[in-house]
Amino acid sequence: MTTSDTTQSVATDTPTAVYLDYQATTPVDPRVVDAMLPWFSEHFGNAHSTQHAFGAQAAEAVEAARAKVAALLGADPREIIFTSGATESNNLAIKGAARFARRHGRDGHAGDHIVVLETEHKCVLESAFSLAEEGIRTTVLNVGADGLVDLGALAEAIEEGTVLVSIMAVNNEIGVIQPMAEIGRLCRSRGVLFHTDAAQAAGKIPLDVDDMSIDLLSVSGHKMYAPKGVGVLYVRRRPRARLLAEISGGGQERGVRSGTLAVPLIVAVGVACEIADQEMNSEALRLVEFRQSLLAQLQAAVPDLVVNGGMEHRIAGNLNIAFPGIDVMALMLSLGDVAVSTGSACTSESVEPSYVLQALGLPRSISAGSIRIGFGRFTTQSEIDYAARRIGEEVAAQRGGHEAAAQ
Numbered sequence: 001m002t003t004s005d006t007t008q009s010v011a012t013d014t015p016t017a018v019y020l021d022y023q024a025t026t027p028v029d030p031r032v033v034d035a036m037l038p039w040f041s042e043h044f045g046n047a048h049s050t051q052h053a054f055g056a057q058a059a060e061a062v063e064a065a066r067a068k069v070a071a072l073l074g075a076d077p078r079e080i081i082f083t084s085g086a087t088e089s090n091n092l093a094i095k096g097a098a099r100f101a102r103r104h105g106r107d108g109h110a111g112d113h114i115v116v117l118e119t120e121h122k123c124v125l126e127s128a129f130s131l132a133e134e135g136i137r138t139t140v141l142n143v144g145a146d147g148l149v150d151l152g153a154l155a156e157a158i159e160e161g162t163v164l165v166s167i168m169a170v171n172n173e174i175g176v177i178q179p180m181a182e183i184g185r186l187c188r189s190r191g192v193l194f195h196t197d198a199a200q201a202a203g204k205i206p207l208d209v210d211d212m213s214i215d216l217l218s219v220s221g222h223k224m225y226a227p228k229g230v231g232v233l234y235v236r237r238r239p240r241a242r243l244l245a246e247i248s249g250g251g252q253e254r255g256v257r258s259g260t261l262a263v264p265l266i267v268a269v270g271v272a273c274e275i276a277d278q279e280m281n282s283e284a285l286r287l288v289e290f291r292q293s294l295l296a297q298l299q300a301a302v303p304d305l306v307v308n309g310g311m312e313h314r315i316a317g318n319l320n321i322a323f324p325g326i327d328v329m330a331l332m333l334s335l336g337d338v339a340v341s342t343g344s345a346c347t348s349e350s351v352e353p354s355y356v357l358q359a360l361g362l363p364r365s366i367s368a369g370s371i372r373i374g375f376g377r378f379t380t381q382s383e384i385d386y387a388a389r390r391i392g393e394e395v396a397a398q399r400g401g402h403e404a405a406a407q
Contacts, residue, residue, distance in 0.1 A: 065270025
């Protein structure tokens with residue numbers, strides 16, 4: 001059964017619960033499950049034990065998956081390294097590149113400087129900041145009100161000792177798409193490595209590591225309908241991006257990432273990339289319609305809602321909105337049958353402002369009171385309609401309660 005067949009078969013059903021948090025994680029596609037299951041018990045060989053048929057079969061499956069991932073990214077299969085997820089990939093790219101340059105220099109100069117955006121994922125920011133004890137400096141660039149990088153400011157931030165620029169392809173909270181090709185050309189012209197956290201981009205927008213001059217790129221399996229626990233790091237061969245390994249061991253994955261490969265998970269991420277490559281364009285068109293439908297219904301119910309981040313350069317499956325005067329934590333708790341999220345750090349009593357939304361210059365009432373809505377492959381129109389009604393009802397109920405209390 002195809003994705004469209006699945007969608008049509010359930011489109012008229014009344015939902016009992018709606019999942020709209022696809023930026024947090026995705027369900028594993030049934031086609032991915034079918035492909036990976038035999039590799040747990042029927043074909044269980046160690047991919048590094050190629051001296052016998054069991055291991056050789058596993059190794060062949062790993063290389064087939066590597067080719068599928070490479071095809072999605074426009075890469076050479078030899079440039080694909082399997083990891084446990086995007087957090088590991090980001091750590092390896094940033095720390096590995098910085099430590100190699102610190103030890104061996106870059107183009108005859110000591111490399112001791114990294115450039116990142118203030119809206120990067122925490123694992124990118126913390127990876128960069130953790131290198132301060134080793135004498136590696138980090139410049140954190142501001143973004144505009146639309147969430148996009150200022151290319152002029154980026155050019156000014158690159159200096160003689162700059163090793164790496166790390167800029168997220170698609171932001172995990174507001175879904176904005178950075179100008180990847182322009183960033184890549186700038187970095188290449190200055191002899192600086194360009195790394196991108198593509199966890200929210202891979203399989204959702206076209207990525208081509210050559211056209212975009214990307215040297216290092218991180219992918220997360222569970223953001224693209226594969227299981228949790230598997231990821232990818234693309235490492236350019238020519239011109240070569242050099243890394244110091246973070247994990248000591250048997251030298252697997254070309255010495256960049258040691259450890260026995262998780263064959264079932266690797267098979268899964270390979271199939272997930274293959275499906276995404278085939279269905280990306282049609283899925284994006286469908287998700288844009290869902291986003292437009294939900295936004296129109298919510299604006300009709302709550303005319304003063306605020307959309308966070310630019311809408312022009314944004315992935316189809318993301319909407320980040322605020323309802324002025326609403327306690328967003330209470331709203332999310334009341335939406336027990338509609339799964340949405342906030343990018344802020346939640347506690348049982350309060351919601352801290354989102355540092356991403358604060359970076360856009362939004363007031364605390366917005367940055368601490370926004371919800372992120374994520375659409376995906378298995379979202380249906382009936383779920384959109386249900387979610388719009390439920391969110392509108394709960395916002396109205398909360399505002400009505402406030403008015404009654406004021407009287």
